[in-house]
Amino acid sequence: MAPTTVHIPVLLQEVIQWSGLDRSRTESRTVVDGTLGGGGHAWHLIQALQPHDFLIGIDRDAGAIERVTELFDRLLPPNAEPVSDPPTIQAESTRSTCRIRLIQSSYRELPSLMVDHAIPKADCILLDLGLSSDQLEDTSRGFSFRTGGTLDLRFCTDEGISAADLLAKIDEKELADIIYQFGEERFSRRIARAIVERRRHSPVRTAEELADLVHRCVPGGKIHGRIDSATRTFQALRIAVNNELEHLKTAIERLPDCLAPGGRLLIISFHSLEDRIVKHAMRECDRLQVLTKKPILPSDGETYENPRSRSAKLRVAERIV
Numbered sequence: 001m002a003p004t005t006v007h008i009p010v011l012l013q014e015v016i017q018w019s020g021l022d023r024s025r026t027e028s029r030t031v032v033d034g035t036l037g038g039g040g041h042a043w044h045l046i047q048a049l050q051p052h053d054f055l056i057g058i059d060r061d062a063g064a065i066e067r068v069t070e071l072f073d074r075l076l077p078p079n080a081e082p083v084s085d086p087p088t089i090q091a092e093s094t095r096s097t098c099r100i101r102l103i104q105s106s107y108r109e110l111p112s113l114m115v116d117h118a119i120p121k122a123d124c125i126l127l128d129l130g131l132s133s134d135q136l137e138d139t140s141r142g143f144s145f146r147t148g149g150t151l152d153l154r155f156c157t158d159e160g161i162s163a164a165d166l167l168a169k170i171d172e173k174e175l176a177d178i179i180y181q182f183g184e185e186r187f188s189r190r191i192a193r194a195i196v197e198r199r200r201h202s203p204v205r206t207a208e209e210l211a212d213l214v215h216r217c218v219p220g221g222k223i224h225g226r227i228d229s230a231t232r233t234f235q236a237l238r239i240a241v242n243n244e245l246e247h248l249k250t251a252i253e254r255l256p257d258c259l260a261p262g263g264r265l266l267i268i269s270f271h272s273l274e275d276r277i278v279k280h281a282m283r284e285c286d287r288l289q290v291l292t293k294k295p296i297l298p299s300d301g302e303t304y305e306n307p308r309s310r311s312a313k314l315r316v317a318e319r320i321v
């Protein structure tokens, strides 16, 4: 794929294999990529679809929708109509590959999006949680702590409050709990105390300021093994400002209804809390049959090629009733 996105899709072969799209079907099929990101998984899923099939791509981040719209416009056959007329970020196209619709929203809104856009029940829904490498490369929103970008960390900047605003007012204990639970950071209390002390004279406003502060709080400084010691704190704040676990919990309750009988739900998680939510929800839902007793993990080759994949876990369930 041409490089307007730097994101490498994880567990790609496994996603295609478990999508169930190779099973013979005569009627048109609908695939929902609920976390479009750089469009990597979506692009490969499109290759498995026919002109009368549907691909729906959803992302909370308007930038992701714009990037993928531009990418698909460029890569899909020249006889295809453009995916969108920029600057619209909600787009539909009938093309010689399959019908594609890209929507800026949360995957948890899928039931109402299906009604609003007359989307048929899905044969496959994919969620690939977390953030994309494109977001990490974006210097303006603070995902990359090696830059001076504003510490925002929201996927959708119209929702909720930025991480900088959260740090300016949150109670110290609550902050320590967030860093501990969502970041699994042993030095959460120390980091929370340093943030609260610092804000008395100058609040943390940029990613770089937060990273420097964390480096000073964590024994051994900046690098812990192969990862930067600020990674866990940034992850925790990102999960908190985006309310990520709540979106996931609500979605898993709602998504079985969005599947056609025999349709598959594939979820890739990167965090133990997310994986626990997915594992229990899939097991407890009486409309789903779990197809992966144990999560599918990336191969050694994949983790070597793409270190970001190392904590990925794929779970798959099928709608039975």
Ligand SMILES: C[S@@+](CC[C@H](N)C(=O)[O-])C[C@H]1O[C@@H](n2cnc3c(N)ncnc32)[C@H](O)[C@@H]1O
Pocket (backbone or CB within 6 Å): 007, 008, 009, 010, 034, 035, 036, 037, 038, 039, 040, 041, 042, 058, 059, 060, 061, 064, 105, 106, 107, 108, 128, 129, 130, 131, 132, 155, 247
């Ligand atoms: C790991 S990336 C997905 C990468 C994609 N599978 C690919 O191959 O390029 C995760 C994406 O999910 C988006 N996202 C996170 N939470 C979301 C939600 N609740 N609803 C929709 N998109 C979400 C992020 O903005 C990010 O672009």
